[in-house]
Amino acid sequence: MSYDLLLTRIKERLDALGLSERKACLQADVGINTIRHIRVRGHAPKPAALAKLATALGVPPAYFLDAAGGDPASDTLKPSVAAVSTVYVKGAVQAGVWQEALEWAPAEWQPVYVPEDQRYRDVDKFGLLVRGTSMNKVYPEGSVVIAVRLNDLGRMPRSGERVVVLKRMDKDSGMEATIKRYEVDAAGRNILWPESYDPLYQTPIILDDVANNIYHDGKDADHACCQDLDVCAVIIGSYRPE
Incomplete structure (x- = not known):
């Protein structure tokens, strides 16, 4: 699964706040390589980690979850196929x-x-x-x-x-x-x-x-x-x- 939209949104917020990927992860209290593993290895991020990142970067959690096809009530990510x-x-x-x-x-x-x-x-x-x-x-x-x-x-x-x-x-x-x-x-x-x-x-x-x-x-x-x-x-x- 491609996370291009998610990575674009994360990068926009990092650039706007002047933060590195590592510093953002530290502020969000998630693994320091969370963003790097999405970008380099294509790892599926946990919705809870994305929600923390979003909060730390000043946007609603759904801004990242929606881009990744995530469900905040679930512990997995899935492609978004809904008509909404x-x-x-x-x-x-x-x-x-x-x-x-x-x-x-x-x-x-x-x-x-x-x-x-x-x-x-x-x-x-x-x-x-x-x-x-x-x-x-x-x-x-x-x-x-x-x-x-x-x-x-x-x-x-x-x-x-x-x-x-x-x-x-x-x-x-x-x-x-x-x-x-x-x-x-x-x-x-x-x-x-x-x-x-x-x-x-x-x-x-x-x-x-x-x-x-x-x-x-x-x-x-x-x-x-x-x-x-x-x-x-x-x-x-x-x-x-x-």
Whole structure:
């Protein structure tokens, strides 16, 4: 069995924390060669050891267990064949709220379990918590949307898709993460539409005007006057806790 995904995730955390494999094992109170034996010999790690490593490296245990096909209630690892996959909620989207980054610290990631989408089986997926009212016709506050980055898909958004948009109103403000419906209209214009009952979020963003520095007057909280805009991901599904 290959543990490439598990080793990639471990290496990401080691690099982020500036730790060696040996130092991480010591901090986790597992065998000092635990990671090396996975990497060099392909040894199947014990779920309990992976859970300790995850905690020591600041991520939820499921982040490593899922990558290794592990069951925390079992003492063995097995290939994951279930039709349900683990996706981590890594941040939040909320129009009108400026933030340092779209993504939370890894220790704050929260797992959700969603049906495997065969269209994106080999593409990294992430979840975002929806806050506010800017897309409440489709995603009420508290919903979780599942997204994939357009860079990972190697394509531009397609008309009709809902997308994650990062925008900045001026050079001194933070980035605002929001969701819009992308459409190409009859005139060939690229437009981002809000889908909200809130009067504050009714005006579309016309991407062609933004690219050409054509700014529109208006007091709408979500109008097109943004200096910096990035359509970074496409929504492939959503989840709403009861």
